[in-house]
Amino acid sequence: MNKETFFAVQNLSVAYNGQTVVRSVSFSVRCGEILAIVGESGSGKSTVLKAAQGLLGSGGRVSGGRIMLYGRDIYRLSPAERRREIAGSTVAMIFQNAGASFCPIRTIGEQIYESVREHTDWSREEFTAQSKAVMKRINLPETVLNEFPFRLSGGMGQRAGILAAVILKPALLLADEPTSALDTVTQLSVVKELMELRRQQNIAIVIVTHNMGVAWYMADNILVMRDGEPVEYGAKEQIFRRPQAQYTKELIAAVPGLRL
Amino acid sequence: MKDKVMEHILEVRNLKKVFVAKSEKYVATDDVSFAVDAGECVGIVGQSGCGKSTLAKIIAGFIAPDSGQIFLCGRDITYAKGAALRTVYANMQMIFQMPEESFDPRKTIGWSVAEPLRNLRPELGRKQTEERTRCLLAEVGLSPSFADRYPHELSGGQCQRAAIARAVAISPKLLICDEATSALDMTVAAKTIDLLRRLCFEQQIACLFITHDLALLTRIAERVIVMHNGKIVEEGTTQQIIYGAKSPRTKELAAAALVMTPPVTEGT
Numbered sequence: 001m002n003k004e005t006f007f008a009v010q011n012l013s014v015a016y017n018g019q020t021v022v023r024s025v026s027f028s029v030r031c032g033e034i035l036a037i038v039g040e041s042g043s044g045k046s047t048v049l050k051a052a053q054g055l056l057g058s059g060g061r062v063s064g065g066r067i068m069l070y071g072r073d074i075y076r077l078s079p080a081e082r083r084r085e086i087a088g089s090t091v092a093m094i095f096q097n098a099g100a101s102f103c104p105i106r107t108i109g110e111q112i113y114e115s116v117r118e119h120t121d122w123s124r125e126e127f128t129a130q131s132k133a134v135m136k137r138i139n140l141p142e143t144v145l146n147e148f149p150f151r152l153s154g155g156m157g158q159r160a161g162i163l164a165a166v167i168l169k170p171a172l173l174l175a176d177e178p179t180s181a182l183d184t185v186t187q188l189s190v191v192k193e194l195m196e197l198r199r200q201q202n203i204a205i206v207i208v209t210h211n212m213g214v215a216w217y218m219a220d221n222i223l224v225m226r227d228g229e230p231v232e233y234g235a236k237e238q239i240f241r242r243p244q245a246q247y248t249k250e251l252i253a254a255v256p257g258l259r260l
Numbered sequence: 261m262k263d264k265v266m267e268h269i270l271e272v273r274n275l276k277k278v279f280v281a282k283s284e285k286y287v288a289t290d291d292v293s294f295a296v297d298a299g300e301c302v303g304i305v306g307q308s309g310c311g312k313s314t315l316a317k318i319i320a321g322f323i324a325p326d327s328g329q330i331f332l333c334g335r336d337i338t339y340a341k342g343a344a345l346r347t348v349y350a351n352m353q354m355i356f357q358m359p360e361e362s363f364d365p366r367k368t369i370g371w372s373v374a375e376p377l378r379n380l381r382p383e384l385g386r387k388q389t390e391e392r393t394r395c396l397l398a399e400v401g402l403s404p405s406f407a408d409r410y411p412h413e414l415s416g417g418q419c420q421r422a423a424i425a426r427a428v429a430i431s432p433k434l435l436i437c438d439e440a441t442s443a444l445d446m447t448v449a450a451k452t453i454d455l456l457r458r459l460c461f462e463q464q465i466a467c468l469f470i471t472h473d474l475a476l477l478t479r480i481a482e483r484v485i486v487m488h489n490g491k492i493v494e495e496g497t498t499q500q501i502i503y504g505a506k507s508p509r510t511k512e513l514a515a516a517a518l519v520m521t522p523p524v525t526e527g528t
């Protein structure tokens with residue numbers, strides 16, 4: 001395998017309670033590359049990301065294929081290795097509805113600091129300084145660190161989830177609908193922050209989004225999914241300007257135009 | 261005693277809400293007034309944190325305003341209690357921003373979608389309620405088998421569609437949608453918008469549609485309200501707001517959307 005291709009999903013199939021919901025999905029990302037997964041609601045996009053994190057939950061199971069990180073199948077790592085590689089600071093995940101995944105009774109700052117401490121020896125001052133720098137770039141008021149989750153608006157919670165994921169500067173960022181609750185101005189600032197991270201740290205990003213504008217603006221490659229299966233996979237220019245599959249054409253045509 | 265305000269399904273006057281946290285005050289809703297008529301859909305846009313959801317929750321009775329009034333079909337419902345509150349809920353439904361949180365995790369989707377029917381249309385009986393629930397799920401593109409699933413077994417967009425099915429179950433007079441299509445891909449979003457538009461027209465439902473997707477507004481809303489820091493900063497027809505905005509806040513939103521607009525497919 002190309003040594004730069006450090007993350008690859010090969011022929012992945014996933015089943016929940018014996019029922020297959022993802023069939024033969026393959027893609028790969030190199031360092032500094034951004035892949036956008038787009039497609040129909042319920043087509044298995046979140047499932048692919050969860051499988052890549054080993055987070056399918058009780059009913060879910062990888063029924064075929066492999067997920068390779070640095071050339072090793074993550075489902076064959078020992079639990080300790082897996083914790084270090086995946087749950088550690090190499091791979092970070094932003095969940096769909098990140099705002100809702102915070103613990104309701106502790107402040108945002110405490111929760112993020114706790115997860116940061118597992119992987120770094122940052123002092124609280126250092127943590128606060130790093131957080132504030134990121135928060136400034138994604139238009140998130142600094143006061144959010146001292147807030148409880150229920151006091152945040154939908155978009156603030158989502159950006160708190162983004163902060164938690166990017167603060168450790170992972171090598172691979174898996175982001176599930178990270179801008180779905182954001183107005184266009186804030187969307188653009190988040191997208192720019194992620195692209196800046198890629199530029200500075202050469203991180204790879206797999207972003208699931210239904211926002212075709214975000215996919216167009218950020219991604220190098222695009223994977224289109226429907227009904228658990230890959231429909232089309234290729235360079236962004238190719239997918240947007242010369243889509244081959246009927247479904248891709250429909251998906252792009254359905255984007256409401258805003259042309260001045 | 262009854263303050264009758266004719267025609268409008270919803271009218272709010274001078275709503276104000278201040279959140280206090282650790283001796284700091286935050287004005288989330290600042291002197292907001294507007295009205296929505298039967299069969300009309302009004303969009304609300306604005307930057308994240310500007311107070312859209314707070315306004316929706318005040319209207320729906322989940323947050324008490326500090327001052328101001330809310331009229332539903334001409335009746336002051338600002339401090340409605342008991343039987344009056346029941347009437348309010350029979351006439352108003354809300355789709356929340358985070359659908360996962362609005363479903364009871366221990367109950368099946370079918371049970372939750374049928375809840376308003378059981379509470380407000382008990383005359384339907386069990387068989388008809390089940391039948392109606394199946395139809396509602398079908399309308400939002402979910403097969404009957406989804407009725408037996410639990411919320412965590414649904415994708416984000418499936419959960420959002422179930423929330424829409426529940427909200428339109430009883431034909432409310434007022435429907436409040438808080439980012440109701442934000443988790444849907446564009447083909448499903450377009451179908452959902454068509455469904456909402458058809459229901460609002462056929463049943464003359466007044467609709468408040470909160471969204472961050474400006475382009476989507478052209479497909480559903482006749483009028484748009486732009487908020488910033490709890491205040492209404494601009495109001496106009498959807499075309500005016502998108503193509504002839506006056507407020508810099510509104511212009512900013514449209515400009516950012518344009519930066520991310522994908523190219524046109526060749527040959528179309």
Ligand SMILES: Nc1ncnc2c1ncn2[C@@H]1O[C@H](COP(=O)(O)OP(=O)(O)OP(=O)(O)O)[C@@H](O)[C@H]1O
Nearest residue numbers: 016021041042043044045046047413415416417418
């Ligand atoms: N825990 C679960 N148990 C059973 N089925 C599940 C479970 N989680 C997801 N599913 C089903 O698997 C399919 C894929 O779901 P997934 O969440 O991956 O879709 P998605 O592409 O992310 O959709 P969306 O865009 O709506 O978020 C869906 O049909 C969903 O109902």
Ligand SMILES: Nc1ncnc2c1ncn2[C@@H]1O[C@H](COP(=O)(O)OP(=O)(O)OP(=O)(O)O)[C@@H](O)[C@H]1O
Nearest residue numbers: 151153154155156279288308309310311312313314
């Ligand atoms: N229960 C609460 N207690 C204290 N402050 C709150 C509470 N709920 C909301 N706020 C604050 O009020 C402001 C407005 O929040 P609101 O949820 O109305 O914004 P929004 O316009 O819906 O944003 P978004 O687009 O991100 O969902 C935010 O600054 C938020 O932090």
Ligand SMILES: [Mg+2]
Nearest residue numbers: 046096415416
């Ligand atoms: Mg999903």
Ligand SMILES: [Mg+2]
Nearest residue numbers: 153154313357
């Ligand atoms: Mg909101």
